Each structure stands twice: as structure tokens, then as C-alpha cells.
Amino acid sequence: MIEFRNVKKIYSAGINTIALDDVNFVIEKEEFVSLVGHSGAGKSTLLKLLYAEEKPTSGQIFFNGEDITQLTPKELPLHRRRIGTIFQDFKLLPRKTLFENVAFALEVSDHSDAEIQELVPQILEIVGLAHKMECYPREISGGEQQRVAIARALVHRPPLIIADEPTGNLDPISSWGIIQLLLKINKLGTTILLATHNKDIVNRVKRRVITLDQGKIIRDHSKGRYAI
């Protein structure tokens, strides 16, 4: 499903910083992959390349057989609709209700009002927040806010979900709740790529772990543990 081929990313602002150095890996459909490494190891860069927020300096990135480094600006939005993204800081709109926050993702991709009315409550039900859909983000807890973000990422049924430190701002119990939700989504057939440096989580999940260090993949184990 995803393939990185000799990918290199150099940020050249003043001094050149090598963020990713000759990265090669393949992720199959319906895998659950944890991406671990210290801060600055290149995790976020790798994810940004995948949802085309950045372009690699050299190398190719394939998504369902298509080289996404060659996408035109017009094709970019369509590519991004195939990927749900979740972040440490949730990125919810504070002036919109939970319903509106999730509906937003459907509105921008031209779904009809009827579809939105039907899909949004369904998705909020899956993340367990259907009863709070008229609340505003500030009225709910951090863990709940992350669930809303997951609902928004899920709502146009993307084949891949990218989660960049989704538990970074949460307490251990909420964190585990979020991971369980991601595991459940994975079971329903969505590929998950989780970047984290939470050792407990990686060890409890017991799935494939790719370890990055200074822009290079130093380990790739199918039933991995957090080990740096």
C-alpha cells in the first residue's frame, strides 16, 4: 500500500539538516505500524511526506502504486482525502461544535447535506461521543477531544490513518483509550501508522515497529518492542 524508495529529505535553511536519509520500507494494507524514535529522529517529516505537506529532496513515495511526489497541486486535496490525520494538539476548531468539526471534513469534499446528517452521528457513535455532539471542544476533556479528531479523520473512510503523537497531551488512561480505539479501527480494515515515543504503548500493542534514528531506519521488527 505504501512504499518509500530511497527517500531523502534535507531542510536547507541556513545550514543543511538531513531529516531523512535513504529511507526504504513497505507497509501493507491493514497493517498497524508504530514509528518510534527520539525527537528529531525524522518521524514527523516522514508523516508529512506521506500526506504531501512536504516534498522529498530525492526518492519516490508510492501510495496504492501511485508516486505521490509527482502529484499536481490540483490532485493534492484528493490525495489527502485518502488519509486521515490525527495530531498531538487535536487541531479542532474552537468555534465549532463537535458535530460541525466532523462535518467540516465532509463539507470541504462536497458531500451532500443528507450524507453529512447521516454519517457524522454514526462516526461520533463509533468514538463514543454521539451524546455530546452539540458541545464545543473546550467543554470536553483532552481524551474526548482526541476522539473527535479521530472521528474527523475517519469520516470519509480513508484507507490510511496517520497519527502523529496522538497521546502526547493525554494521561495514561486516556492514552490507552485512544490506542484501543485505533486498534479497533485497524480491525475494521484501516491501515494505521502511529508515530510515538510512548514506550508503554508500543510494548502493549505488540505490532510492527519501525525505529528511526537521525533520519535512518535502524530497526524494523514485525512484533517489535520499544528499544532505543
Place this chain on the structure above:
Amino acid sequence: MLLITLKRTFLSGFQHFKRNGWLSFAVTSILSLTLLIISTLIVLSLAANLVIRNVQDKVDISVYFKSDTPESKILDFRSTVLQYKEVKSSEYVSKNQAFDDFKEKNADNPVILQSLDAIGDNPLNASVNIKAITPDKYDIIATAIQNSAFKDDIIRINYAKNKLVIERLNNILSMTRRVGITLAALFSLIAILITFNAVRITIYAHRQEIEIMRLVGASDRYIRLPFIFEGITYGAISAIFVMFLLFPLIRFAVPHITGAVSVKDVQSDFIHYFWLIFLVQLLVGVGLGIVSSLIAIRRYLKI
């Protein structure tokens, strides 16, 4: 699909406007100020044109002929002068007509009428009144006449008397044009820069929304449209507001600045041009709103 996009982006643009009350108020005020400056300049130039037209109509030169000059010769002179390319019109006033005009003008002055009767004869001279196409041409016309074949029949040309007025008018004309254009350009530039910045601030306030829109796969068009509609809203509201402000402003200000021209003329001109001024304002306002939005949003749409 396009319809649904338009509907949603329009609503969201309008929502931006409503939910950011203070910011919208500030931007609308600044845009209104811009439009007010621009439209004041338009109105002033309309008024100045009126003044100029008025004074220009009053200025002419009269060429007086000796009493014994035959009418045919004077008519000949008139048609010769008409052929000068600097001349707009020339009018023959015969001895008798001059006499009648004079009598009519002084109809309520019995002393003058009595003295006219006492003379018995018509003491006035026939003349030709000449109007130039522009005031700066009188000098050339007067010189040409003085050097023409008719110079022996002419008693006097009253150009000298009007010369001062004509020269002043010329100076004022070119001065007002130059100052007007400079001021207009300067104020418009300042106003446009301020408007740009104000719109940039509103977009900055929405940067998080733009970021999320990009993440969830909104097309660039979809991201841009709400801000364009927001810009249109600013422009339209400012234009309407300024039109309401401009009318009473002209009512009160015009009598103090025009002097020579009747106030009614300026006001009727304004009413006559109402839709034109409104249209210009609407176009400038909406155009400014859209252009500043587009420029400001560009940096958030990079890849």
C-alpha cells in the same frame, strides 16, 4: 457540486464576517475610509469641473468695430475668425442689437435711458464676441486678430481687460489638476495599503481553519472562496455606508467650497452621477477586498 461549494463557502464567508464582529467592523471602517477619500476626490473634481465650465463660459474677447465699418465686412471678419482652429464660437452683435441689449439691461435705470434719448443717435459700436476652445488660446487669437487684414477697422479688442482673469484661470486649472491627481494617488495608495493589512489580519485569525481545511483535503478553491466572499461583503457594506455618508456631506460642504457655482448644480450633478459613483465605489471596494484576500491567503496555500 459547484453549487454546493458556492453555497457553503458563501455561508462560511458570511459567518466569518459575523463571528469576528470587531475585526469586521475595523476592516469595514478602514475600507469605508478608503472609499470616502476616493469618492470625495471624485466629487471634488466634479465640482471643480463645474466651476471651470462656469468661468470658462463667462470668459470671451470682444472685438469692437468703427461705426462706419460696413456690416458685410464685419460678417466677413466673423467667418474668418471662425476658421481659426483655436476658436470655438464667434457671435456678431450689430449696432442695433447692442443698443437693444444695453437698453434692456438698464431698463430700470431711467437716468441712463433718458441720456440715451438725449443723444438721439446710437452711440454703441458693432462687435464680435469670440470664445476659444480652451482659455489658454485667447492670447494667440488676440495676436492673430491684431495682425489680420481687419486691423484698421477695429477700434479695440477688450482682451487686455480679460487677460488677467484668463491667465489666473489657466493657472488655477493646471494647479488643481496637478494637486488633485497627486493627492488622489497618495491617499489611494495609503488607503489601499491599510486595507491590505486589515484583511491580512482577518486571514491570520483564520490560519488554523485554513490548516485544517488543507489537512482534510479541501481544494485550494474551497479554501479561498470564503475569504473572497468575506472581501466582497466588506466592499459592499463599505460602499453602501459611504454612499449614505456622502450625500449629507455634499449637502453641507458644497456651499462652503464652490463659491461661484450654484449649489444646486453640484447637487444635481451628484444625483446625476449617483449610480456611477456608487458603481465605482462598489467596484473599488469589492475589488480591494478580493485582491487583498487573495494576496493575503497565498502564503497559507503554499506547497
